[in-house]
Amino acid sequence: MTTGQEQRRRLRGKNIAVGLVLLALVVLFYLITMVKLGGV
């Protein structure tokens, strides 16, 4: 695997991880909001 391919693979992995973290935060903030508003 060349350096370019390896870098792209690592960048893709990082992007997926950041995306998952952001998704988890959205879910978390949604749940916190629901609890604070007394809906859950």
Place this chain on the structure above:
Amino acid sequence: MAQVLSKARLDTLPGRQAGQSELVDYWRLLKPNVMQLVVFTGGVGLFIAPGSLHPVLAFVAILCIAVGAGASAAINNAYDTDIDRVMVRTRLRPTASGRISPADALATGITLAIGAVTVMALAVNWLAASLLALTIAFYVLVYTLWLKRRTPQNIVIGGAAGAFPPLIGWAAVTGRIELMPVLLFLIVFFWTPPHFWALALYRRKDYADVGVPMLPVVAGVETTRRHILGYSLLLAAISLLPSLVGTAGWLYLATAAVLSGMLVHGAWRVLRTASDREAMRLFKFSIVYLFGLFLALVLDHAAQLWLLP
């Protein structure tokens, strides 16, 4: 010449195993082992506090404590890269082996710290968030930047950072600081020196090589062994206080008495045998000791709730 970097070569970077990704390095940067202990003691503080907290908010509080601990660890890794590279125990850390740059580690730590404190403040309460911020600041500024490389009292004073989580957990539920969480703070605070000095006895050459003034390096092994015994006796006395002030019951008292007896016996053996193996054994037992003590608090509290009419 075209530079070709094979996956096999990437995988052979120090500390990285075949197939292991960069994400694993970032996870390791947060010192998950330390995080476990912090999450556990913080969780116990939260569980035994009077009152109730919505399960979602309890989860958020624990998550923030964990992320705060990870943030502190990342910043510590960034600052200590130079000595971590030399020490056998730490040379495979992601920053020490060059897999994550100190700047990236610092950025990760600061981002996580701000995130954890903000979420704690918005979702739980300001007291818990302030204590979390104080914990992170204490670990980074007081322990890492100020004390660690200057004085053999580094882990005595710096140990306070690791003692805050039960207070944070308690404050998350009650919004107050009371006697019981202060006792839990004292237990972890007085547990830290014998725990780390036992390790430092075993690893004293490592610390001497990098000039970190741990007690065995500065005052010698004999003095350190005496200090370990002294602090263990003090810890044994403090560990009984939650029952003596009436907050914990007999189950906790019995467990604390037995575990503390074993700890003091272990410290005595370290002094008497002057053996590094005994020191390592005590180091490992001290982890069991703290987990056992806090687990007993949980079981004791659960038993009290169950026995209530």
